[in-house]
Amino acid sequence: MIDFRQELDFDAEGPILAMEDLCKSYQLGATELRVLREINLAINSGEYVAIMGPSGSGKSTLLNMIGCLDRPTSGDYRLGGQSVSVLDDDDLSMIRGARIGFVFQSFNLIAQLNVVENIEIPMYYQGYSEHESAERAEELATMVGLGERLRHRPSELSGGQQQRVAIARALANDPLIILADEPTGNLDSSSGAEILMILDRLREEGKTLIVVTHDEHIATRAERVIRLFDGRIDKEEFNTR
Amino acid sequence: MFIFRLKRTIKLGAKSLWMHRLRSTLTALGIIFGVSSVIAMLAIGEGASRDAQEKIAQLGSRNIIIRTIKPPEDQVAGGQQQTLMEYGLTYDDAERFQNGIPDVQVIVPNRRISQQALYRNRRVSLEVVGTVPWFPNISPTRIRFGRFLSTTDMHYKQGVCVLDERVVKELFAFDDPIGQAVKVGGDYYRVVGITTEQSKTPTSPELETKDATGAKKAAGANVGAMYVPLTTVKDRFGEMSMQISSGSGGTLERVELQEIIVQVQDVDMVMGTRQSVQTLLSRFHKKNDYEIVVPLELMRQAKDFQRIFTIVLGSIAAISLLVGGIGIMNIMMATVSERTREIGIRRALGAKKKDIVIQFLSETLILTLSGGLLGMALGALIPFFVTHFGQMRTVITGSSLILAFGISGAVGIAFGLYPAYRAANMDPIESLRHE
Numbered sequence: 256m257i258d259f260r261q262e263l264d265f266d267a268e269g270p271i272l273a274m275e276d277l278c279k280s281y282q283l284g285a286t287e288l289r290v291l292r293e294i295n296l297a298i299n300s301g302e303y304v305a306i307m308g309p310s311g312s313g314k315s316t317l318l319n320m321i322g323c324l325d326r327p328t329s330g331d332y333r334l335g336g337q338s339v340s341v342l343d344d345d346d347l348s349m350i351r352g353a354r355i356g357f358v359f360q361s362f363n364l365i366a367q368l369n370v371v372e373n374i375e376i377p378m379y380y381q382g383y384s385e386h387e388s389a390e391r392a393e394e395l396a397t398m399v400g401l402g403e404r405l406r407h408r409p410s411e412l413s414g415g416q417q418q419r420v421a422i423a424r425a426l427a428n429d430p431l432i433i434l435a436d437e438p439t440g441n442l443d444s445s446s447g448a449e450i451l452m453i454l455d456r457l458r459e460e461g462k463t464l465i466v467v468t469h470d471e472h473i474a475t476r477a478e479r480v481i482r483l484f485d486g487r488i489d490k491e492e493f494n495t496r
Numbered sequence: 497m498f499i500f501r502l503k504r505t506i507k508l509g510a511k512s513l514w515m516h517r518l519r520s521t522l523t524a525l526g527i528i529f530g531v532s533s534v535i536a537m538l539a540i541g542e543g544a545s546r547d548a549q550e551k552i553a554q555l556g557s558r559n560i561i562i563r564t565i566k567p568p569e570d571q572v573a574g575g576q577q578q579t580l581m582e583y584g585l586t587y588d589d590a591e592r593f594q595n596g597i598p599d600v601q602v603i604v605p606n607r608r609i610s611q612q613a614l615y616r617n618r619r620v621s622l623e624v625v626g627t628v629p630w631f632p633n634i635s636p637t638r639i640r641f642g643r644f645l646s647t648t649d650m651h652y653k654q655g656v657c658v659l660d661e662r663v664v665k666e667l668f669a670f671d672d673p674i675g676q677a678v679k680v681g682g683d684y685y686r687v688v689g690i691t692t693e694q695s696k697t698p699t700s701p702e703l704e705t706k707d708a709t710g711a712k713k714a715a716g717a718n719v720g721a722m723y724v725p726l727t728t729v730k731d732r733f734g735e736m737s738m739q740i741s742s743g744s745g746g747t748l749e750r751v752e753l754q755e756i757i758v759q760v761q762d763v764d765m766v767m768g769t770r771q772s773v774q775t776l777l778s779r780f781h782k783k784n785d786y787e788i789v790v791p792l793e794l795m796r797q798a799k800d801f802q803r804i805f806t807i808v809l810g811s812i813a814a815i816s817l818l819v820g821g822i823g824i825m826n827i828m829m830a831t832v833s834e835r836t837r838e839i840g841i842r843r844a845l846g847a848k849k850k851d852i853v854i855q856f857l858s859e860t861l862i863l864t865l866s867g868g869l870l871g872m873a874l875g876a877l878i879p880f881f882v883t884h885f886g887q888m889r890t891v892i893t894g895s896s897l898i899l900a901f902g903i904s905g906a907v908g909i910a911f912g913l914y915p916a917y918r919a920a921n922m923d924p925i926e927s928l929r930h931e
Binding site: 319322345349351353357366367368376377379381382424428 | 501503504511512515837838840841842843844845846847848849850851924925928
C-alpha cells in the first residue's frame with residue numbers, strides 16, 4: 256500500500272495528468288465496442304479544461320478514466336507522475352480519495368448526513384482524525400458560503416447550496432484535480448452562475464479544474480476546450496481571457 | 497486510530513438505522529424474541545433440573561431404598577378369594593442385609609401407617625412412621641426443637657413421638673408442643689421433638705411421592721409425619737391392617753415393614769450393593785412385592801434427561817434465531833440495494849471495498865447486538881414472571897446470558913456478511929448512475 260498523502264507535494268515537473276495512447280473498449284457479445292481510441296492528453300497544474308462533445312462521444316468514459324473509476328484497456332494514464340493503469344482496486348480507491356475531487360451533476364450528497372458530515376467523507380477514508388476533519392469541513396463549508404447551515408441535511412438545502420457542499424467536499428483532501436461532471440446541469444441559471452463563479456475562484460487560487468459539459472457557456476470560461484467525437488480528441492481550442 | 501474509526505463507524509451505522517426507525521425495530525424484534533426465548537427457556541430448564549437434582553439428592557446419593565409394594569392379585573391368590581394377604585419386606589430382610597452385604601453401613605427399617613392425630617379438639621391426617629433413632633442420619637430430616645427418638649425409647653417401647661413441622665403447625669395453634677400428648681389410634685404419645693426438612697424450595701408434586709419421609713401418598717395430599725419408635729408401633733398397631741377393596745368387601749393385609757433404607761459407605765458401592773440387595777431379596781421373595789429405588793440412578797437419569805432437554809431447547813432457540821437472522825439478511829439486502837447510490841458516492845470519494853464491508857457489517861451488528869441486549873433484558877424478565885405466577889423455579893445462569901449475546905453477535909456476522917459483501921462488490925460507476 257502506498258501512502259498517497261505523503262506524495263501530495265510532489266515536484267510538479269511536467270504535466271499533472273498525462274494519457275498516452277489510451278484506449279477503452281467494451282465487449283458486447285461478439286462485437287467489441289471501442290469507446291475511447293488512442294487518447295493523448297496532457298494537462299498541467301493550474302489549468303482550467305473543459306471537455307465537450309455530443310452524446311456517445313466517450314465523454315463519460317473519459318471522465319471515469321480521469322477519475323480513476325475505471326481502468327484503460329490499453330495505453331498509459333499517469334496522474335501526478337504515477338501510472339494508475341496498473342493499480343489494484345484498493346489503491347485506486349486511495350488515489351480517488353486523495354487526488355481527485357468529484358463534483359457531480361446530481362450533487363450526490365448522502366441524505367442521512369448533514370453538511371459538515373458530508374464534507375468529512377473523503378477525509379474519513381484518508382484517515383484524518385475526527386477533530387481534524389470536523390474543523391476542516393467547517394472551514395470549507397464557510398468558504399463556500401454555508402457557514403450558517405453546518406448542521407443542515409441535504410434535503411433542507413437548495414440545489415445551488417447542495418452543489419456548494421459538493422464543491423467543499425471535493426476540496427476536502429486538497430486534490431490534484433477537481434473533476435466536475437455537468438456541475439450546473441441540475442441548477443437554475445442564477446444558482447448555476449454562482450457555482451461557475453466559485454469554480455473561477457478556485458482557478459484563481461491555482462487549482463486544476465476539469466469540467467465535462469455540453470454547455471458552450473461554461474466552455475468559454477475555460478482556458479482550454481477539448482472536443483471529443485467518436486472516441487477521439489477531435490479538436491483542442493484555447494481561449495484567451 | 498482504530499478506536500476512533502470504530503467509534504465513527506458505530507455512529508454512522510446508528511445514524512443510518514435511525515433513519516429507518518420502524519424498519520430497524522421490526523428487524524431487531526426477531527433477534528429480541530429469539531434471544532429472550534433462549535434465555536427464558538434455559539432458565540426454566542435449569543430451574544427444573546436443579547429442582548429435580550436437589551429432590552433426588554435429598555433421598556441421599558449413598559442410599560438404596562427398598563419399598564414394599566402390593567403384588568399383583570393373580571400372583572397372590574391365583575384367582576381365589578383370599579382374606580389374609582401377607583406380603584412385603586420383613587424384619588428378617590433387614591437382618592439379612594445387615595449380615596449378608598458387607599458394604600452396608602446403616603440400615604433403617606420403617607413402618608408407615610396412615611392415621612389421624614388428635615390434640616384437644618384439633619384433628620389432622622398424618623403418617624405414623626415407625627423408625628429407628630438413626631433415621632435422621634440418612635435423611636434430610638433434622639431436629640429443630642427437642643430431640644429425636646432414642647435407643648432407650650426403642651428398648652422400652654416408649655409412647656413418645658417426634659412431629660413434623662407441618663403437623664405441628666396444624667395441630668398446635670398456640671401451645672408449645674414439647675411435652676404435650678397427642679392421641680393416635682386410641683393411644684397417647686408424648687411429643688419429645690420437632691423436625692424440619694432441609695428442603696430449600698417448594699416441592700413439586702410428582703417428586704413428592706418419592707420423598708424419603710413419606711412413601712406413596714395420595715396424589716396431591718401433602719401429609720406430615722409423626723415419628724414413633726419402631727418397637728412401639730409393632731406393639732401398639734400390630735402388623736395387620738384392614739384394606740377396604742371395592743366390591744369384594746374387606747381384605748386383611750399383613751405387612752411387617754413398608755421400607756428399608758440401606759446406606760453404603762461410598763457412592764461407588766451403590767450399584768454393587770443394589771445388585772446384592774436384589775439377589776438377596778429374590779431368594780426370599782417369590783412374589784413381586786418390593787421395589788428398589790436408587791437415588792443415584794435417578795440422578796443420572798435426571799442428568800441424561802437434562803441433556804436431552806437442553807438439546808431440544810437449543811434447537812428451538814437455534815431455529816428462532818435462524819429465522820431472525822434471515823429476516824435481518826433480507827432487510828440488509830433491501831437496504832444495500834436501496835443505498836446503491838450512497839455506496840457509489842463513497843467508493844468515488846475514496847472508500848475501499850473493505851470500508852464498505854465494515855460499514856454494512858457494523859450496521860447489522862448494531863442491529864443484532866442491541867437486539868441481543870434488549871432480548872437479554874426481556875429474557876431475564878420472563879423467568880421472573882414464570883416464577884412469580886407459575887410457581888416454578890427458574891435459574892438464569894451467567895453462561896446462558898453470554899451464550900445468547902454471543903449468538904446474537906454471531907447471527908449478525910453470519911447474516912450480515914453476504915449483504916455487506918454484495919455492497920462492496922458493486923461497480924462504482926454503475927452505482928453512481930443508479931437512481
